[in-house]
Amino acid sequence: MMLRSLVGVLVAALLCLTTQPALASDLKVVAKKTATPIPSPSPKWPPQGFKGKDGVYAKVATFKELTGLLSAKKTLPSVVKQCKEFACGAVIAAAETGCVWWEVTSSVFRSTIGSTVAERLGGLVTNASGSQKKSQTLIYLVSSQQIEPEVYISQIRVICHRSASDKPTLGHIYTPVVTPTPTPSSSN
Numbered sequence: 075m076m077l078r079s080l081v082g083v084l085v086a087a088l089l090c091l092t093t094q095p096a097l098a099s100d101l102k103v104v105a106k107k108t109a110t111p112i113p114s115p116s117p118k119w120p121p122q123g124f125k126g127k128d129g130v131y132a133k134v135a136t137f138k139e140l141t142g143l144l145s146a147k148k149t150l151p152s153v154v155k156q157c158k159e160f161a162c163g164a165v166i167a168a169a170e171t172g173c174v175w176w177e178v179t180s181s182v183f184r185s186t187i188g189s190t191v192a193e194r195l196g197g198l199v200t201n202a203s204g205s206q207k208k209s210q211t212l213i214y215l216v217s218s219q220q221i222e223p224e225v226y227i228s229q230i231r232v233i234c235h236r237s238a239s240d241k242p243t244l245g246h247i248y249t250p251v252v253t254p255t256p257t258p259s260s261s262n
Contacts, residue, residue: 119170119208120170121133121168121210124166124168129169129170129171130167130168130169130170130173130232130233130234131167131168131169132165132166132167132168132230132232133165133166134163134164134165134230135164135165135166135212139166140164140212153214153216156216157216157221158221159220159221160216160217160218160219160220160221161182161217161219161220161221161225161226161227162214162215162216162217162221162227163180163214163215163226163227163230164212164213164214164215165178165212165213165215165230165232166210166211166212166213167205167210167211167213167232167234168205168208168209168210168211169205169207169208169234170207170208171207171236172204172205172206172207172208172209172236173204173205173234173235173236174204174235174236174237174238174241175201175202175203175204175235175238175241175242175244176200176201176202176203176204176205176211176213176232176233176234176235177199177200177201177202177232177233177235178199178200178202178213178215178230178231178232178233179197179198179199179200179229179230179231179233180197180198180200180215180227180228180229180230180231181194181195181196181197181198181227181228181229182194182195182196182197182198182217182219182225182226182227182248183195183225183226183227183228184222184224184225184226185224185226186224187224192228194251195219195225195250195251196217196219196248196249196250196251197248197249197251198215198217198227198246198247198248198249199246199247199249200213200214200215200216200245200246200247201241201242201243201244201245201246201247202214202244203244204235213232215227215230215246216246217246217248218246218248219248219250
C-alpha cells in the first residue's frame, strides 16, 4: 500500500518537472457580450384584417385571438362566468389618434333551422374604456339574453368617442325585443 502512494507521488513530481510553468503572456481574458433585448417591432398600421373608416379600425375577435388576449387579463373569470350563461361576443378595436371611450352597438339573434330569416331577440350597447393611439383593445359584448342553441351576436358597429364630456357609465345595456301579447278578442 505504501509502495502505491510512493509511486503516485513520484508520478506527480515527474509531471511537474516536465510541464513548463504558465507565463503571463499565456493568460487570455475574454468577456462575452451580454444579450441585449431585441425590441418588438411596431405593429403594422393600419392593423391587418381590420375594417376601418376615418382612422378607426375593428374586427370580430376569433377564438384563437381571444385565447391569447384573455390569458393575460385579470377579468377573465368574471367574463367567462357571464358567457357561460348569456350570449356573448368580442371585438378588437383600435384608433389612429386614440379614444376616450368606445361604444359598440350590436343585436342578438336566433336562427331557426329551415328559415333564412333570423329572429332578432334584442339590442346591446356596450360602453368600454378608451385606448391609446394605435393601440388595440379587446371589448367584450355581454348581453343578458340567456344562451341557447343558435343564439348569436351580429350587426356590430364600433364607435370611437374622442370627448369625455359625453362619457356614459361603462358597461352593457341589453334591451330585449318586446313581443306583443295576444289579447282575447271580444265577440258580440
